[in-house]
Amino acid sequence: MQSYHIAKHEGIENLALTQEATIPQPKRGQVLVRMRAASLNFRDLLVVKGLYPGPFPSQLIPCSDGAGEVVSVGEDVSEFVVGDRVCGLFHQDWIAGDMKDEHMANDLGGSSHGVLSQYRVFEKHGIIKMPSNLTFEEAATLPCAGLTAYHALAQNGIKHVGPSQSVLVIGTGGVSIFAAQFAVAAGAKVIVVSSSDEKLEKAKSLGAQHLINYSKTPNWQEKVREIVPNGVDHVIEVGGAGTLQRSLQSVKRGGQVHMIGLLAQKDPNDNFDVGMSVLFSGAILRGFIVGSRAMFEDMVKTIENNDIHPVVDKVFSFDQAQEAFKHMESQKHVGKVVIRID
Secondary structure (H helix, E strand, O other), X not given: OEEEEEOOOOOHHHEEEEEOOOOOOOOOOEEEEEEEEEEOOHHHHHHHOOOOOOOOOOOOOOOOEEEEEEEEEOOOOOOOOOOOEEEEOOEOOOOOOOOOHHHHHOEEOOOEOOOOEOEEEEEHHHEEEOOOOOOHHXXXXXXXXXXXXXXXXXXXXXOOOOOOOEEEEEOOOXXXXXXXXXXXXXXXXXXXXXXXXXXXXXXXXXXXXXEEEOOOOOOHHHHHHHHOOOOEEEEEEOOHHHOHHHHHHHEEXXXXXXXXXXXXXXXXXOOOOHHHHHHHHOOEEEEOOOOOHHHHHHHHHHHHHHOOOOOEEEXXXXXXXXXXXXXXXHOOOOOEEEEEOO
């Protein structure tokens, strides 16, 4: 059995493929999964570079998102059988209901070992059957990026996305593309903002109706208001300080800005007051960190019912993990970067 480990959290070059002595075996209430694919999130890049808060297990196995097949089950496991195709849950212990602090204590690829390994043992509540219409490579993209987007739009507890609504999506990375797909499936008007016409064309092929290149239209919030004069119902905000002001200027009074990422740098000369902007816009600004097992189950039904297929930008072989991380770092991808686990 082979696994990747992070020897030092100092860069991609410290990601090392290791031959393990034995294949772990499931105990009571556990399931052994032969991992077939893993996908990368920006978080995984931050972890390997030492830019994400710990603590981490020693010699951390990275990556939160993966899919594989059940090869063995322990005693008292009736929910799964050998051959079931499954995904691991990002938050291993968040089953349902509101998120609690303790749910952060067992996150794959962070506080617990991840899935960039040929085999992994899970507690039975830590996996879920993957959508029947997806390949392993596609399903591997769901646990973090897919579920985060679904939580924000379809399980936010305030107003779910629907046919009479509009959604502004910032960027064309994993979470953003998933959000566009879920919004299109819900019948919403979808506006996508990106720096690349090529990436915007991909968003258009997925059903996005309005495209804005922010390299050509730096004050893109004005264009959004031309398209939706009263402002959009939802913003998928992945830029953070660098885009938040324009996102708040794009959302309708009482609309929702779903904070998911922090990719864009803030202008040091920018005196933007977040509190004042939220106060006078009446916008609802909320952060999202993935979702629960119950939300994942609901997302699986949505994916199957609408035959949604995640956008996979490029698939790397297991021995090319460092190259996959570098491709992720380049930000040239649209959708998800996947590693096939041979």
